[in-house]
Amino acid sequence: MNEKRLPELRRAINRHSHLYHVLDRQEITDAQYDELMRELRAIEGEHPDLVTPDSPTQRVGEAPAAGFAEVQHSRPMLSLANAFDDDEFLAWHRRVADLLEREEFEMVCELKYDGLAVALTYEDGVFVRGATRGNGRVGEDVTSNLRTIRSIPLRVLGEAPARFDVRGEVYFPKSEFRKFNEDREAQGLQTYANPRNTAAGSLRQLDPRNTAQRPLDIFVYTIGYSEGAAYDTQWDTLEALAGLGFRVNGNNRLARSKEEALDFYHEWLEKFEDLDYGCDGVVVKVNELDYQRHLGDVGREPRWAIAYKFPATQVVTQLLDIRVNVGRTGSINPYAVLEPVVIGGATVKQATLHNEDYIRSKGLLIGDWVVVERAGEVIPQIVSVVTGRRTGDERPFEMPTTCPVCGRPVVRTEGEAMSYCTNPACPAQVARLLEHFVSRGAMDIEGMGGKTGVALIEQGLVQDVADLYYLEKESLLKLERMAEKSASNLLAGVERSKSRPLSRVLVALGIGHVGSEVADLLARHFGTMEALMAATEGDLAAIPTVGPKIAASVVAYFRSEANRKVIDRLRDAGVRLADEARAEPREQVLAGLRFVVTGRLPSFSRSEIEGRIKDLGGSVGSSVSRNTSYLVAGEDAGSKLADAERLGVEVIDEEMFLKLASGA
Ligand code: IVH
Numbered sequence: 001m002n003e004k005r006l007p008e009l010r011r012a013i014n015r016h017s018h019l020y021h022v023l024d025r026q027e028i029t030d031a032q033y034d035e036l037m038r039e040l041r042a043i044e045g046e047h048p049d050l051v052t053p054d055s056p057t058q059r060v061g062e063a064p065a066a067g068f069a070e071v072q073h074s075r076p077m078l079s080l081a082n083a084f085d086d087d088e089f090l091a092w093h094r095r096v097a098d099l100l101e102r103e104e105f106e107m108v109c110e111l112k113y114d115g116l117a118v119a120l121t122y123e124d125g126v127f128v129r130g131a132t133r134g135n136g137r138v139g140e141d142v143t144s145n146l147r148t149i150r151s152i153p154l155r156v157l158g159e160a161p162a163r164f165d166v167r168g169e170v171y172f173p174k175s176e177f178r179k180f181n182e183d184r185e186a187q188g189l190q191t192y193a194n195p196r197n198t199a200a201g202s203l204r205q206l207d208p209r210n211t212a213q214r215p216l217d218i219f220v221y222t223i224g225y226s227e228g229a230a231y232d233t234q235w236d237t238l239e240a241l242a243g244l245g246f247r248v249n250g251n252n253r254l255a256r257s258k259e260e261a262l263d264f265y266h267e268w269l270e271k272f273e274d275l276d277y278g279c280d281g282v283v284v285k286v287n288e289l290d291y292q293r294h295l296g297d298v299g300r301e302p303r304w305a306i307a308y309k310f311p312a313t314q315v316v317t318q319l320l321d322i323r324v325n326v327g328r329t330g331s332i333n334p335y336a337v338l339e340p341v342v343i344g345g346a347t348v349k350q351a352t353l354h355n356e357d358y359i360r361s362k363g364l365l366i367g368d369w370v371v372v373e374r375a376g377e378v379i380p381q382i383v384s385v386v387t388g389r390r391t392g393d394e395r396p397f398e399m400p401t402t403c404p405v406c407g408r409p410v411v412r413t414e415g416e417a418m419s420y421c422t423n424p425a426c427p428a429q430v431a432r433l434l435e436h437f438v439s440r441g442a443m444d445i446e447g448m449g450g451k452t453g454v455a456l457i458e459q460g461l462v463q464d465v466a467d468l469y470y471l472e473k474e475s476l477l478k479l480e481r482m483a484e485k486s487a488s489n490l491l492a493g494v495e496r497s498k499s500r501p502l503s504r505v506l507v508a509l510g511i512g513h514v515g516s517e518v519a520d521l522l523a524r525h526f527g528t529m530e531a532l533m534a535a536t537e538g539d540l541a542a543i544p545t546v547g548p549k550i551a552a553s554v555v556a557y558f559r560s561e562a563n564r565k566v567i568d569r570l571r572d573a574g575v576r577l578a579d580e581a582r583a584e585p586r587e588q589v590l591a592g593l594r595f596v597v598t599g600r601l602p603s604f605s606r607s608e609i610e611g612r613i614k615d616l617g618g619s620v621g622s623s624v625s626r627n628t629s630y631l632v633a634g635e636d637a638g639s640k641l642a643d644a645e646r647l648g649v650e651v652i653d654e655e656m657f658l659k660l661a662s663g664a
Helices: 003-021 030-046 086-100 174-186 195-203 208-212 234-243 258-274 289-295 356-362 427-437 450-458 465-470 473-477 484-497 502-509 516-526 529-533 537-541 548-559 561-572 606-615 639-647 654-661
Strands: 070-072 107-113 116-123 126-132 138-140 163-171 217-227 253-255 279-286 305-309 314-326 332-343 346-352 369-373 381-385 594-598 619-621 630-633 650-652
Touching (some): 003 030, 086 305, 116 195, 163 195, 195 208, 253 258, 516 529, 529 548, 594 639, 630 654, 650 654
Parallel strands (some): 594 630
Antiparallel strands (some): 107 279
C-alpha cells in the first residue's frame, strides 16, 4: 500500500468523475473507475489520518450542471457498496448477520439497472418535481423532461401518502437505442456510443421537446421519503409502488437465504445481456425496513444493501491496426485488430469498424487506446478513444485504392458509406457470397462449410453460386478431404435446397440492402422471380417500407447481365423461384390491434411474425404498455412477460396467434 499515490489517485478519480457526471463522457470503463476507488479506499483505510474532506470517497457525485435549477433531495440519494465475487457477497451477508444478531433474514434481489438515478416527488398524489441525483444531496430539476417519460405517472393511482418521493433509474431501451442510432446515421448525424450516456444526455436536454423524441423509460426501486404512510418491508414497498402505477421491474425476487440470493445473481449472470435495458449487476437489499434502520449507513453507502456486479463487458485495449476484408457484395470492410483482451470471459482480438465514416466519426487513429465493449452475441464494438493516452505516434487509416485480394480498383460512390471492389469475379467476393448463399437463413445447404467453398472456387468448379447446382460427384471426389459420403451429402443438400421459398432465394443472392425482412416483403408482393425482375424502381418504391435505396439496388442487381445469367441457370437447374402460396391481399383481421413479441417462437422468426402482423393490419410495438392488445410470448420470454402480467395485457402463444390471424 503506497500512500504516496493518494494525490495522484484522487486527481485521476476526480477527473473521471467530472467527465462522467458533468460532461456525460467517459475515458475509462466503470470497472477501471471502481478499481481506482477501491485502491483509494484501501489506502485511506490504512491511513485514516490522511483522509481529506475533498477526497472522492467523501462524496457521491458532482455538482449540477448550469442550466437547470437545483433541487435539494428530501433524503440524500446514496450509492451502493460493491461486491465482485461470491466471497465478497458472503462477507457482506456475514457482517449484516452479525449486526442483526441473526443468521437468517429476508432479502430482496433486484437487477441493477444501468441508467441514471432520479427522484420523483409527489404531493397529494400529483407528480410535482423530478430531479437527477447530482451530488446525492443536490440534483438538477429535470421535471419537464421526466414528464415526457410515459411510464412516470403524473398522478398516482389510488390512495397515496400526502407527500412522498420515489427513486428509480431512467434508461434508454437497447432496442430503441439501436433504432435511434440507425435513424441518426440515415440522417447523416453522429451516432451515440451507448444507451446510458444517451439517456443521461436526453434527460438533460434543455428543451423537453428534444427529450420527448427519445423513448426513455424508468424502473422505480424505492421510496426515498414519505409523509403519512409507511411500509414494513422493501418487498411491500415495491408492491405498493406498482399499485400506485409506477413501473416496477418484474424480475425482483424475495430471497430467504444467502444461497437463494446467490442463485438469483448466477441466474441473471447467464441471461442479463438479453434484457432490453442495460444491467450491470444485481442489488441485494435487506427486506425488513426496521432492520435497514438498525443497520444504517456508512459514509454514503447503506449497510443494508450491496451491488453484486457482473464482470465488466467494457475493457480498454490498444488498436494495433486497421485492416480490411472483402464482403460478398464487394464491399471493403474495415476492421480493428486489437491487442487481445478478455471481456466477460471471451478473448477479443478484433472489432468491426463498418466503414470509413464510422472510423472518422469515432476519431480513431491506429495505435490509439480504445474502450471496447462486448455485449451478448453482439460483435465487439469500439465505444470510444482514450485521447488522453495518445503519444503522437498514432496514424490515420487510409482506405486502400485497390482491392487487397484481386488488385482491381476500389470505388466509393457518392451517397454510399461503403467502398467497393469493382470486380464481380473477385475470388474473395465469390467466396463470401457462396458462404452466404449456403448459410442457414439463405439456401441452407448442409455439408457445405467455408473450406469446401474455397476449395470449389480454387479448383475452378464454382465461379458463381449457380455452379453449385451443376456439380458432379466425380469432380467433387477430386477435392482434398472429400470422400464418397461427404460428396453424396453435399449433393443431397444442394438438391433439397431447390425447394426453398422465393424469399430465401432473394436473401441468398446477396442483393444489396435486401435482408430477410425486405426479401419477405418482395416475395409476398411479387410472388415470382419473373414478376420481381420486371419491376421498375417506381413499382418497388411504391411498396410501403421499401425505400428508394432498396429499389435502386434491386433494379441494379437484375440489370446486370451476369446476375440474370445466374438466375436463368438456377431456374434451369430446377430451383423453385416462386413463393409458396401467395394469398391475394389479405383481410385486415388484425386491424387496430397492437402486438408485442417476446421470446423464441416455435416456427416464426421475429421478422416473419412482425411481417405477418403488419400484413394483416396490426401494429407491432417494442415494449408492453396499457395500449398493447396482446403479448405474443415464446420460449425464454423475459421481463415483458412480467410487464404484461402487471398491466393485465393478454399473453398468447404462437398457436393462439395463428388462430387470431386466421380470423377465427
Ligand atoms: S437502490 C441506497 N436499487 O445504483 C440504495 N439502486 O450505486 C439506493 N441502481 O444511485 C439505490 N438499480 O442509480 C438501487 N435496483 C436498484 C438499482 C439501483 C440501479 C443505481 C442507482 C444508485 C446506484 C448506486
